[in-house]
Amino acid sequence: MKSATIRQLQRATGKTLDSVKPGETLTVTKRGQVHGHYTRTGRGHRKFPNILRRVLQHPYSEADGERAVQLLLKANEAVL
Numbered sequence: 001m002k003s004a005t006i007r008q009l010q011r012a013t014g015k016t017l018d019s020v021k022p023g024e025t026l027t028v029t030k031r032g033q034v035h036g037h038y039t040r041t042g043r044g045h046r047k048f049p050n051i052l053r054r055v056l057q058h059p060y061s062e063a064d065g066e067r068a069v070q071l072l073l074k075a076n077e078a079v080l
Contacts, residue, residue, distance in 0.1 A: 006029070
């Protein structure tokens with residue numbers, strides 16, 4: 001368990017909180033007494049899907065792309 005004083009937290013908040021990993025707890029002290037606890041939750045950074053890789057895995061032709069654009073344009077006109 002990590003610990004930091006309130007002064008350290010005030011002067012370097014970002015650096016201090018970034019050093020806490022998900023599931024880890026930071027104890028905040030003031031004049032030697034425990035003032036509070038900060039626990040980082042979650043699983044860290046989210047992984048976003050790589051859409052370009054997925055598109056490149058499938059052999060699409062130019063005609064497929066044109067057809068997709070036309071469908072999107074028609075759908076957009078229907079909404080308006």
